[in-house]
Amino acid sequence: MVRRPNDPEHSRFASLVLLLVALFSCLLVYAVVSTLLNPTVNPQDSSFESLESVAGIDFGEKKGECCRGIENLELWGAAVKWGSDFKFNSSVECCQACKAMCSGNDGPCLCDTWVFCGNKDACGSRFGECWLKKQKDTLSPDRQEAGQTVSWTSGIVFGKGEGIVEMETEYGTLHIKLFPDCAPYSVTYILELLTLRHCAGCQIYRAESRGQSWDPQGNHIKDASYGPPFALIQGILEAQGTPFKKIPMEACPTIRRGSVAWIGSGPEFFISLANHEEWKNSYTIFGSVLSEDMEIAEKIAQLPTKSDVWNNINVSVLQRPIPLVMRRMKKSLGDVNTNMKSE
Structure with missing residues (x-):
């Protein structure tokens, strides 16, 4: 970036100018990265989500970002943990419980599917139930229901050599x-x-x-x-x-x-x-x-x-x-x- 020499008459505005330049530079970096990877992007094209919308947000794994599921989806499968006797406060905890059964080196995962009921109003007495299941085919999981009326959140876990x-x-x-x-x-x-x-x-x-x-x-x-x-x-x-x-x-x-x-x-x-x-x-x-x-x-x-x-x-x-x-x-x-x- 080419910078102009400071103008003595406007030195009192130096701090403001530096702040604006810094903000503009941040926006420019994100815009350039987007452009490098998208051949069709243009200022009027709403099909490409601007990186500005995610600026400053940590999407790393420190906050459990890699224990996600799909809402309003109930996956089926043979139960290895019955949710009626296995409850948690969050879907992340349910996911982590499934992962804990999939961390060994001695064969396929004992659990590859988790199903959690996390909507207090819709779940009622079933709120917090965490069902851990096993699929016949993890690349084609068995679905029970899907849609806005479904109160379950479901996720898949792939073990070593799977997925x-x-x-x-x-x-x-x-x-x-x-x-x-x-x-x-x-x-x-x-x-x-x-x-x-x-x-x-x-x-x-x-x-x-x-x-x-x-x-x-x-x-x-x-x-x-x-x-x-x-x-x-x-x-x-x-x-x-x-x-x-x-x-x-x-x-x-x-x-x-x-x-x-x-x-x-x-x-x-x-x-x-x-x-x-x-x-x-x-x-x-x-x-x-x-x-x-x-x-x-x-x-x-x-x-x-x-x-x-x-x-x-x-x-x-x-x-x-x-x-x-x-x-x-x-x-x-x-x-x-x-x-x-x-x-």
């Missing part, structure tokens, strides 16, 4: 560990994509390498710029012919290498090739690419591109977009190494 889906490309398959406890609405949408016979329209269309700014582990190199290139691959997950509903902002920890996150409310998404602390807590992270598959993402980032300008920002767009297919994982990978903890 992994495949993003298939012609250059290899990216295995993505989903985080339903951090982003339940996002994961529900991804699971819906798995039920479709095709994902026409799903593709990766932007690719930018780490350049000279980040090392192979994704760490930023001292004194290097933050782009361009911006160390990411970007695409869209929207099946043609299927209506897309905006996804609410969910847990937004710091973007790490391998993070899979929405841009705004989706369906545009990106996979980060680096640790982006400079982006703060700006994007809903709904999964992470397994570390052993990041070489595929790096390969895509090296494909031929053409330069483009999105709202005065130079970006690199693939000469030929890469079609995507979302699939269930064919077999368990056992204990996996993800790049982000969900608890």
